[in-house]
Amino acid sequence: MMATRQQFVDLVRRVKACKRCPRMADSARVFGAGCGSLSAKVMFIGEAPGRLGADASELPFHGDKSGHNFESLLEQVGLSRYDAFVTNAVLCNPKDENGNNATPTPSEVANCASFLKEQLDLVDAPVVVTLGAVALRAAALVTAHTLTLKDSVRKVHLWAGRQLIPAYHPGQRAMVHRSFANQLADYQFIAEAVRRGSGGSARRKPSTKLSRASEKVGAAARVLLEESGELSYFALHKLLFMAEVRHLEASSERLTEGYYVRQKDGPYCVELHASRLTALIPGCFTRTVGRQLMVSLRQDVLFGVTSQADILPPAARRILSEVAGKYGHLPAGKLKTAIYLTAPMREVMRKEKTLRMNLFNSAVLPPP
């Protein structure tokens, strides 16, 4: 695994330095630890990072509508980013002359194909899912096939010693051709293939609208808001992470199943994206103060009789209360320092020093 890690680090360096596509000169190279696990059970290949999504968040399929749909589809079939490596046919955001997202040209896809091949070889996931026609054509540049999206969707095809499952792109435009409900059925099929491919141990049971991971994240965030009153979005993520760490230390078990990644200003819970706050924490209220997003609970929710936090065991609630009491009042700088002193963050910093690269968007906690 160490050799694989080193090869990956080398690949990341080459991608970051790549200048093969002239119109991508100013786009981020969305490739690195944030793509996911190098021992993933499934590899998803999208088309290209989106302007408002991965190009900004540097986490593939996160932060825009396509990312939201993708994460929602994963959640609803019981898959998580812990299981997956997520990448794109081209690793930079192609923009048109107005600065909007554009489809990558065939030559841009061809330019990036050697990087895609290296990723496929390194991760070596038994199941590969292409998201959209561009990704399916990119796969053919790595190892030839004659599949078309329309005829081969939701079927397993043996390809390059792996199972290839073509699926539609989760963006809104593709939903016209393949509805969300139909795509959900595709993802159920994919999840089943992943479970079979990993001897049935891959994942938890699929759930309905909100996954168990999101339900628990929402419930835990709600306790923090109940205890602290209004919190900045920054503090909410940090307190949640601190509670996860304390719970892990006390019981060797995760408090929620949330996916936490290392970002520039510390850990960030992917499920708790700003656009999902009201879905995860019913009755939550947000306002912007200066450049900060502030989060609180409406008064009627705060004094309601039942709480969604009831789904959490008493020990988890106690830890959340303690964390809110101890760290909830700290200014951002001191809170950040406390977070960086936790064992998982120290381990991330140690790895970054050893590898001599930042691990932005890599997972910072073990899978639940």
Ligand code: SF4
């Ligand atoms: S899309 Fe791929 S080939 Fe083109 S500049 Fe980015 S990394 Fe290089």
